Amino acid sequence: MRAREWVLAGSYGDPSDYGIPELPTWRVCRPDRGGIAFAARGRQPFIAAERPVTVRR
Numbered sequence: 001m002r003a004r005e006w007v008l009a010g011s012y013g014d015p016s017d018y019g020i021p022e023l024p025t026w027r028v029c030r031p032d033r034g035g036i037a038f039a040a041r042g043r044q045p046f047i048a049a050e051r052p053v054t055v056r057r
Contacts, residue, residue: 027040035052036048
């Protein structure tokens with residue numbers, strides 16, 4: 001739900017003007033064993049996928 005708020009507020013100005021917190025900055029990790037993980041700067045990954053797959057929408 002937050003993603004929709006960031007997109008809408010960003011389309012009409014600065015999201016902080018509408019009381020919406022700043023979008024977090026994540027780094028993408030690619031572990032040696034494969035996969036992908038996302039982590040906040042200076043922290044351990046909070047979500048990871050060992051075998052991600054491409055999905056068509």
